Each structure stands twice: as structure tokens, then as C-alpha cells.
């Protein structure tokens with residue numbers, strides 16, 4: 001039975017019904033639908049549109065439906081059109097005629113707009129909590145690795161030495177911005193659309209601000225047409241999730257590289273790797289690869305919702321039903337990836353010796369050799385040229401800068417003295433970089449303390 005059957009005369013077409021129905025996916029927010037209905041009838045009673053007795057009967061009926069759905073004694077009817085029709089039909093079946101008053105002063109258009117907001121608001125909170133756990137894990141790794149040296153790269157070529165703390169700190173910043181984006185979205189979307197009706201409000205004396213406060217919204221929406229057709233917050237969320245996934249994917253890519261036989265910077269825990277069915281020696285970084293791969297799905301959701309919305313005239317149109325499966329999948333995917341990724345990095349081991357050796361070769365101290373000359377009065381551009389010659393010399397001999405004798409140094413520039421060795425040691429290269437944001441352990445330690453305070457206030 002359809003909510004809107006009255007005006008129709010022809011038999012229903014099963015194919016059309018299935019194409020039109022959303023119950024298979026909107027049943028996910030049955031709790032929010034019931035929560036919204038309870039607030040709605042509470043307001044109706046306060047405004048004397050329903051009697052208190054009617055309100056109590058409806059609230060008891062809805063609460064019973066919620067309990068029974070949660071304990072499994074009531075099943076969602078897969079043949080229903082959507083979750084809204086299902087709950088209303090179940091209510092009428094339970095409490096009879098009075099149940100038919102639930103939908104007074106409401107349309108499914110404002111109802112679905114409300115349900116989706118309530119659902120998404122909860123999901124944003126869960127996602128933010130998962131991001132916080134990820135940040136805590138990153139911070140723990142940073143604190144343990146303030147002096148674990150590794151090469152820093154540009155163009156995937158060794159550039160200058162950094163530390164694991166410094167490298168992970170870059171990701172801390174990214175995920176912290178992601179948290180900020182989620183809380184911004186929540187602030188902007190936290191307005192209650194209920195009472196907007198189908199598009200033009202209602203003639204009942206609703207108290208929309210009261211409904212809004214019952215559901216912990218900051219206020220009621222101000223334009224009823226916008227209320228039922230606004231999906232901006234879903235687009236913002238899809239964009240924020242795409243950014244989270246982009247960050248996770250970059251991090252995954254690095255983990256895959258570090259875990260390769262050629263690098264061996266890290267070792268993934270057995271629990272986060274898989275074997276090959278044919279090659280017994282393999283231990284593959286599948287989880288990192290899957291996180292990287294699933295990024296495409298979340299990008300797809302963003303493109304899809306933007307495209308779905310672009311040609312829709314005001315106000316509600318059925319196209320908007322397409323927002324759900326996409327967003328639900330993107331939310332599940334993003335949450336799952338954050339969680340798995342956190343587990344993966346909290347169990348992986350760093351091969352500090354290998355990373356240190358790698359940081360020492362590849363001329364990562366060439367800039368510091370040039371800076372040494374500059375400190376002795378050589379203009380930087382000339383110093384750059386001199387060190388370029390040193391590098392060529394070393395490449396020819398198959399040695400690194402530290403392996404050169406002082407005579408060899410001086411044959412290229414007489415400015416070099418014995419203290420060049422100290423100046424270009426790995427320890428010096430890292431420890432002397434103490435400007436804010438640099439890898440020097442002393443400054444990095446201060447940064448981790450700031451991070452700690454930030455997390456405590458989150």
C-alpha cells in the first residue's frame with residue numbers, strides 16, 4: 001500500500017515500484033526517522049495540533065517500533081517504498097487510527113531532508129573520532145622517533161635527511177585539517193529542515209524552532225524551498241572524505257614503497273599483509289594498496305553527487321534520492337580505511353639502521369656542505385658550484401662526501417677545514433635544523449607537545 005495511493009487508478013507496475021523504491025538503502029536511518037517523528041509529534045502536541053493523549057500514543061508506538069527493530073522482533077518490509085512509509089504503516093498497524101495523524105504538517109521531502117542530516121551528523125562524529133585515534137597513533141610514533149633518521153625526498157630522489165617524527169608530522173597536519181573540515185561542515189549543516197513541508201511550509205501553527213531544539217539543531221532553516229533541496233552539506237562531506245582518502249592514499253603509497261624489498265625501511269605486521277598463492281616468499285602490503293584503491297570510489301561519490309545536483313530546478317526532485325547510496329558507501333569506505341590504516345601503522349616496525357644508512361648516502365648532506373662554504377664567506381651560488389664538483393668527483397670514485405680526505409676536499413676548494421666532517425655528519429644535518437617546522441629533534445619535540453595539547457582539547 002502506497003502513502004499516496006488515493007489519486008491513482010491503475011495497477012502498480014512491479015518494475016516501476018522497484019526502480020522507484022529506496023527501502024533497500026534508506027532503512028539504514030530508521031532510528032533517525034523515528035527520532036524525527038517523535039520530535040515532530042511532540043511539537044504538534046505543544047502547539048495543540050494533536051492532543052497530549054494522541055501524542056503519547058504515537059510516541060509509545062514509535063518507541064515500540066524502534067525497540068522491536070533493534071531486538072530483531074520486527075523486520076523491515078523489503079516491499080515497502082521507503083523507510084518513511086514503512087514506519088508509518090507499522091505505526092498504524094500497531095496503534096490504529098491515531099497513527100494516521102503522525103504525518104500532519106509534514107511531507108516526506110522535509111522528512112527525508114531531516115533524516116539524512118541527522119544520520120550524517122552522527123556519522124561525522126564517528127569519523128572525527130576515528131581521525132582522532134589516527135592522530136593519536138601518529139603522535140605516538142612521532143614521540144618514539146624524534147631521532148630516527150631517514151632520507152627526505154623530493155621527486156622521489158633523496159634530498160635532505162629528516163626524521164620519522166618529521167615525516168609523520170606532515171601527515172599529522174593533514175589529518176588535523178581533515179578534522180577541522182568535518183567540524184566546519186557540521187557547524188554549517190546544523191539547521192533543522194522539518195516544517196518546510198513539501199516546499200512551501202504549512203498552514204499549521206508549527207513551532208519550528210522548538211522542533212529544532214528537540215533535535216539538537218542550532219536553529220530551524222530559513223527558506224522552505226532551500227530546506228528540502230539543499231544537499232550542499234553532502235557535497236562538502238564528500239569533498240572532505242575525498243581529501244581524507246587522498247591523504248590516506250599518499251601515506252599508503254609511501255608505506256608500499258618503504259615496505260618494498262628495495263627500501264626495507266619498514267616491516268608490516270603479518271596481520272596487515274597477505275601472501276601469494278603461488279610465490280611463497282611474498283608478503284604483500286594489501287591493506288595499504290586497498291586503501292589507495294578505494295580512494296577512487298570516494299572520489300566517484302563526489303563527482304556523482306555534484307553531477308546529480310547540477311541540473312535540478314527548485315525544489316525537491318526525485319533525483320535527490322540518488323544522494324544516499326553514494327554517500328553511504330563513501331562514508332563506510334572512508335571510516336573503514338581510517339580504522340584499518342590506524343591499525344596498520346600502529347603495528348608496523350621501522351628498520352632504523354637501514355633508514356639511517358639510506359639517509360647517509362645519496363648526498364643528502366650536499367646542501368649542508370654548501371652552507372659550510374657560505375658560512376666561510378663563499379657566496380651561495382659559488383658554493384653550490386663547488387659542491388656540485390665534489391659530488392661529480394665522488395660519483396666518479398663511487399664514494400660519498402664523508403669518505404673524502406681533507407686533501408681531496410681542499411683540492412676542489414681551499415676553504416675546507418677539518419671541521420667539514422662534523423658539519424656534514426648526519427647528526428649535524430638534522431640537529432641543526434631547528435627553525436620552526438624543521439626536523440631538528442629539539443624543535444620537533446616542542447611541536448609534539450603542541451599536538452598533544454591539541455588532541456587533549458579535541
Ligand code: ARG
Pocket residue numbers: 022026082108109112316318320321322
Ligand atoms: N526516498 C525519497 C528520497 O530519498 C524520499 C522523499 C520522497 N519524496 C517524494 N516527493 N517522493 O528522496
